[in-house]
Each structure stands twice: as C-alpha cells, then as structure tokens.
Amino acid sequence: MTATLSVAAILAESARRYPQRVAVVDGDQRVTYAQLWREALTYAAALRDLGVRPGDRVALQCPNVVDFPRAYYGILALGAVVVPVHLLLTAPEVAYTLRDSDARLLVCHPAVAAAGAAAAELAGVTVVAPADLAHAAPLRSYASREPQDPAVVLYTSGTTGQPKGAVLTHLNLVLNATVNVFDANDARPTDVVLGCLPLFHTFGQTVGMNGTFRLGATLVMLARFTGDAALDLMLAEGVDVFHGVPTMYLALLDAAAHRAELPRLRLCISGGASLPVAVLERFNAAFATSIFEGYGLSETSPTATTNQPHFGTRAGTVGHPIWGVEVEVARAEVDDRVELLPPGELGEIVIRGHNVFAGYLGRPEDTALAVVDGWFRSGDLGTKDADGFVTIVDRKKDIVIRGGFNVYPREVEEVLARHPGVAQVAVIGVPDPVHGEEICAVVVPADGAALVAEDLVAWSREHLGRHKYPRQVRVVAALPLGPSHKVLKRELRRTVVAMTPSIGVTDT
Structure with a gap:
C-alpha cells in the first residue's frame, strides 16, 4: 500500500480538531474551521462537476479574501494542482501562465475579472468565479495523494527569461x-x-x-x-x-x-x-x-x-x-x-x-x-x-563589478540605510565606460528630510571603502515594488539610466 499525504489535510485536520474556532477574518466575515472546510469541499465538488480530475492543474487568481483559501483547498481536496496567479500581471502574462501550466480552468475573483477573462480567452481556458462554485453538494472527504505528487505550481518572476513553474509537492508544503x-x-x-x-x-x-x-x-x-x-x-x-x-x-x-x-x-x-x-x-x-x-x-x-x-x-x-x-x-x-x-x-x-x-x-x-x-x-x-x-x-546577478572589484549592493545598502535622511535605498550597477560598471544608489528621503545627493556621496565616502561608495545618487519619491512588495531592481536598472542623475562623481 502506498502512503498518502495531502496539503488538504492541513485544513481538514484543523476543522476536525477545532471546528468552532475562527479560521479567517475577512472584513465582517468570521469563518470557522468547520465552515471553511465544508466550503472547500463544496468548491471541490463543483470543480469535479466542471470536468476537473485529480492531477489536473487549476489556476487561481484571487486577492487576500476568504475566497482564496476556499478555492485553494477546494482544488487540493479534489486532488488537482493549484497554479496561483499574480494579481498585477497583464492579460497576456496571465495567458502565458495558463498555457505554460496547461491549466484546465481559471478560478478568477471578480476584483481581477477583466485581466482574468481576457487571459482565459487568449489561452482558450474556461474561467469561473468563486461564487460559481458555491452551490454543489460537498465532497465526502478529500482525494488521497502520494507525498511526491504535485500540489502547487508557483511561477518565478522570470528575471532571467520567461517565468518558470516551480513544482511543489504535498510533502514539500x-x-x-x-x-x-x-x-x-x-x-x-x-x-x-x-x-x-x-x-x-x-x-x-x-x-x-x-x-x-x-x-x-x-x-x-x-x-x-x-x-x-x-x-x-x-x-x-x-x-x-x-x-x-x-x-x-x-x-x-x-x-x-x-x-x-x-x-x-x-x-x-x-x-x-x-x-x-x-x-x-x-x-x-x-x-x-x-x-x-x-x-x-x-x-x-x-x-x-x-x-x-x-x-x-x-x-x-x-x-x-x-x-x-x-x-x-x-x-x-x-x-x-x-x-x-x-x-x-x-x-x-x-x-x-x-x-x-x-x-x-x-x-x-x-x-x-x-x-x-x-x-x-x-x-x-x-x-x-x-x-x-x-x-x-x-x-x-546583482553583484556590481567596478574596475575589477566585486561590490555587493546589500553591504552598501546596509550603510546608507543608517543615514538619518534615508528612508529606503536600493543599490544597483549602471554601465560605465571607464570602470565597466558604476555604483548607483537610488534613495527615498525620510519624511521631512531635505536630502542633498552631494552630501550623501560625501557621507558614503567616509563610511565605505573607496571602491564601494556610490558615485551616482538618484533621489526618488518611491522605489518600484512587485506584487509581493519586494523592490524590483530589474525595473530600476531599466529606468535609472534614463533618469537625470542627482549627482554623478567621476573620480576613481
């Protein structure tokens, strides 16, 4: 007999142990574990009725509302594989995820329905809203899975080419x-x-x-x-x-x-x-x-x-x-x-x-x-x-090689973050005809701080080695953030060369 394991057991077991405990608070909604698991089994039955089978991949595009765990655990309870979709992607980018994952279906929340519906049409995939899954008779229990079976496919950000789907197993998760x-x-x-x-x-x-x-x-x-x-x-x-x-x-x-x-x-x-x-x-x-x-x-x-x-x-x-x-x-x-x-x-x-x-x-x-x-x-x-x-x-890939010396942006960022006028900082390398790459600090001033770029360069020179301190400083209102609130350095590299530098220092 083969051992079985499912991520769906995470919710199923808590529903069994703590049925009346509140699992999710979403605005005015307070959803208990028993209720959430019953709703997940209902979504699973509805997906089954739409033709989804164990092992099929189902894409899920949903913000942080209670519909996400309902659908996530519903897909898993059916024995299918969840393909979470970033909320800030364009319709062609979502369509790429749907095609690359060979998704059978897209469960798309109304808040992102415009991009989701357009993507589903481009990819030739059926799209349903979470509310469409709420009326079936719930499954009796969740499907058994083997520990090494795929549970979730997470798409990487694609900084070095097209996004790739990382396959995570039930055992992993x-x-x-x-x-x-x-x-x-x-x-x-x-x-x-x-x-x-x-x-x-x-x-x-x-x-x-x-x-x-x-x-x-x-x-x-x-x-x-x-x-x-x-x-x-x-x-x-x-x-x-x-x-x-x-x-x-x-x-x-x-x-x-x-x-x-x-x-x-x-x-x-x-x-x-x-x-x-x-x-x-x-x-x-x-x-x-x-x-x-x-x-x-x-x-x-x-x-x-x-x-x-x-x-x-x-x-x-x-x-x-x-x-x-x-x-x-x-x-x-x-x-x-x-x-x-x-x-x-x-x-x-x-x-x-x-x-x-x-x-x-x-x-x-x-x-x-x-x-x-x-x-x-x-x-x-x-x-x-x-x-x-x-x-x-x-x-x-973020190392800056200036004049043959390796400079690690995080080390420079740690120092600049201690400057009283700096709220946020990201350090990148920009092309330079003399040194190959030059160190550029993109900074967001602290509230009320009149940040002078020349002063920041001088301050950096005192706190960092000669090959490490930034010769270029750009002062910006905000750093570009991805959907997970991480600073997008690749976006900075694309845009920073076109920005007018606050200061450029050419000494060696």
Missing part, C-alpha cells in the same frame, strides 16, 4: 508549514496572524496561510496593504503575529510615527528580501518586539533558514537551517558540481532537504542546472559562520 510553526518559530494556536502578504506568493501562502491553519490559529485578511490600514486592522482584531517583507516593516514604522497606540506584536517574521539591520533595530524599539529574519525561495517551499529561538538570533543573518534541511555554501564559479566551502568563506548558498521542489514544470534542462549533486543552487551568495548562522550577501 505539508512539512514546510509544519516545521515553520512547530519547530522554527514560537507560534501558538492562540495566535492572531495578519494575512497581508499576497497569498499567491510562496511566503504568504506557506508561512502565512498554511502555517496558521496547520496550527489552528486565526488569519486576519488584508487585501490591500498600507501601513495605516495594517495598524488599524491589527488594533481592531487583536493581531499579535506579523509576517512581512522589509518594505512592509518600513511602512509600519512610518505609520507608527503618528500614532499614540500600537499593536502588541508577539512574533514578527521577515523574509522575501534582506532586512537592513537599521530597520530591524528601529522596528524592535518602536514596537517593543523582536523580528526573526528568515530566508527561502519559491523552489524551497519557501523556508530554508530562519533565526530561531532555539539557536538564538543574530541581527544581519537569516539564522539557521530549519529542521530536516541542510544549507551550505559552495564554490560559486563551479557550475557542474557542488564543492562545499569551509565556514566563513563566501560562496553560493545551496540547499537540500524535504523543502526542495520537484523541478520546473516541463523544463528538465533548467531543473538539471538548478539541482546539482542533490543540492538546489539558490543563485544567492552568502556565508555560514562557525556557529551555523547563515548570512546572505547578495544575488549572484
């Missing part, structure tokens, strides 16, 4: 959610978690939604994140757990500056991008809490490492590997094999364990490049010290 809440973090069944990270994204989906439901805690939905909206909702609903990316922490800090009352946050987790230590320190002081920074990728379900109470925390690091996962540093310039480096040496972060994906959908060559000698090659550069703490230095 059940274990990642379980380890996150029972081993890696001090999560509790009494938690009230703010669900503001996009649920179509791996961080919000696994750490936020699946982790919360695995524990039997409560997820408070926030469809459109702003600092003020988040603080209002936290206070109104007694939220005590926050998961966010660095730009969200900055937004909360800005909003907190004008308030007398702040929520009592017991547990805060940061991921998705490197959190400047200066922001971590300011947030911990303002909210009287501790941020636990972690690290992961779509291909690792996502969590690979995090600062954990068991091992202690160290600011500026992403902590230790989670239970059952190995994270090491390999020689970055060697592509065809994995050569592990000793503690303290800089190289490419490599990962193996229950969290590593099954491969890229329909792309065996790309999978073979990504998984070498049983290790997933992350594309991130970092170190692992003698105490086991992992530090991410930068993406391999």
Whole structure:
C-alpha cells in the first residue's frame, strides 16, 4: 500500500480538531474551521462537476479574501494542482501562465475579472468565479495523494527569461508549514496572524496561510496593504503575529510615527528580501518586539533558514537551517558540481532537504542546472559562520563589478540605510565606460528630510571603502515594488539610466 499525504489535510485536520474556532477574518466575515472546510469541499465538488480530475492543474487568481483559501483547498481536496496567479500581471502574462501550466480552468475573483477573462480567452481556458462554485453538494472527504505528487505550481518572476513553474509537492508544503510553526518559530494556536502578504506568493501562502491553519490559529485578511490600514486592522482584531517583507516593516514604522497606540506584536517574521539591520533595530524599539529574519525561495517551499529561538538570533543573518534541511555554501564559479566551502568563506548558498521542489514544470534542462549533486543552487551568495548562522550577501546577478572589484549592493545598502535622511535605498550597477560598471544608489528621503545627493556621496565616502561608495545618487519619491512588495531592481536598472542623475562623481 502506498502512503498518502495531502496539503488538504492541513485544513481538514484543523476543522476536525477545532471546528468552532475562527479560521479567517475577512472584513465582517468570521469563518470557522468547520465552515471553511465544508466550503472547500463544496468548491471541490463543483470543480469535479466542471470536468476537473485529480492531477489536473487549476489556476487561481484571487486577492487576500476568504475566497482564496476556499478555492485553494477546494482544488487540493479534489486532488488537482493549484497554479496561483499574480494579481498585477497583464492579460497576456496571465495567458502565458495558463498555457505554460496547461491549466484546465481559471478560478478568477471578480476584483481581477477583466485581466482574468481576457487571459482565459487568449489561452482558450474556461474561467469561473468563486461564487460559481458555491452551490454543489460537498465532497465526502478529500482525494488521497502520494507525498511526491504535485500540489502547487508557483511561477518565478522570470528575471532571467520567461517565468518558470516551480513544482511543489504535498510533502514539500505539508512539512514546510509544519516545521515553520512547530519547530522554527514560537507560534501558538492562540495566535492572531495578519494575512497581508499576497497569498499567491510562496511566503504568504506557506508561512502565512498554511502555517496558521496547520496550527489552528486565526488569519486576519488584508487585501490591500498600507501601513495605516495594517495598524488599524491589527488594533481592531487583536493581531499579535506579523509576517512581512522589509518594505512592509518600513511602512509600519512610518505609520507608527503618528500614532499614540500600537499593536502588541508577539512574533514578527521577515523574509522575501534582506532586512537592513537599521530597520530591524528601529522596528524592535518602536514596537517593543523582536523580528526573526528568515530566508527561502519559491523552489524551497519557501523556508530554508530562519533565526530561531532555539539557536538564538543574530541581527544581519537569516539564522539557521530549519529542521530536516541542510544549507551550505559552495564554490560559486563551479557550475557542474557542488564543492562545499569551509565556514566563513563566501560562496553560493545551496540547499537540500524535504523543502526542495520537484523541478520546473516541463523544463528538465533548467531543473538539471538548478539541482546539482542533490543540492538546489539558490543563485544567492552568502556565508555560514562557525556557529551555523547563515548570512546572505547578495544575488549572484546583482553583484556590481567596478574596475575589477566585486561590490555587493546589500553591504552598501546596509550603510546608507543608517543615514538619518534615508528612508529606503536600493543599490544597483549602471554601465560605465571607464570602470565597466558604476555604483548607483537610488534613495527615498525620510519624511521631512531635505536630502542633498552631494552630501550623501560625501557621507558614503567616509563610511565605505573607496571602491564601494556610490558615485551616482538618484533621489526618488518611491522605489518600484512587485506584487509581493519586494523592490524590483530589474525595473530600476531599466529606468535609472534614463533618469537625470542627482549627482554623478567621476573620480576613481
């Protein structure tokens, strides 16, 4: 007999154990675990009646409202595979996802129906709204799946070409959610978690939604994140757990500056991008809490490492590997094999364990490049010290090579983030006829700060090595953010050359 495992069990078991506990708060709606599971089984039956079969892929385009978990777990309960769709994609981009995934159906929320319907027509795929699935007689239970069967296909951002579908198994996702809440973090069944990270994204989906439901805690939905909206909702609903990316922490800090009352946050987790230590320190002081920074990728379900109470925390690091996962540093310039480096040496972060994906959908060559000698090659550069703490230095592709010297943007960003006039900063390389690449800092001024670019260059020269400080500074009102609130450096690189520089320094 083959062992079975399904991500659907996360919701099914909490409905069995805590039927009357509130699973989701969405505006005025308070949906219990029993109710949410019954609705998921109803959606599953409706999808079956539309011809969806176990193993079929079903695309889901939905904001952070209760319809997302209804449809997500409904698709899984039927034994089908969820293909979450980014909300900010154009119709042709959504159509690409539908075609590439060979989606049988698109479940599209009315809030994004214009793009979804147009995409479905382009791809020749049937589209239904969540409300269309609400009237069937619910399934008796969920379909059995094998642990290595696909559960979710997450599309990468496509920074190095067309987006690729990372295939995550039931084993990947059940274990990642379980380890996150029972081993890696001090999560509790009494938690009230703010669900503001996009649920179509791996961080919000696994750490936020699946982790919360695995524990039997409560997820408070926030469809459109702003600092003020988040603080209002936290206070109104007694939220005590926050998961966010660095730009969200900055937004909360800005909003907190004008308030007398702040929520009592017991547990805060940061991921998705490197959190400047200066922001971590300011947030911990303002909210009287501790941020636990972690690290992961779509291909690792996502969590690979995090600062954990068991091992202690160290600011500026992403902590230790989670239970059952190995994270090491390999020689970055060697592509065809994995050569592990000793503690303290800089190289490419490599990962193996229950969290590593099954491969890229329909792309065996790309999978073979990504998984070498049983290790997933992350594309991130970092170190692992003698105490086991992992530090991410930068993406391999983000390194600036100025005059033959490697400059790591994150190191420069950490320094500039401590300037009192800087609210946000992103450092990129721009073409330069003399040095090959020049270092450019794109900065957002702090509220009320009259940021003078020349002064920032001079300040940087005092705090950074001669080959590291930015010779070019652009002052902007805001940095471009993706749907998961991460800074889009590729967008900056496209636009920054066309911008009039605030200052350009040509010395060597």
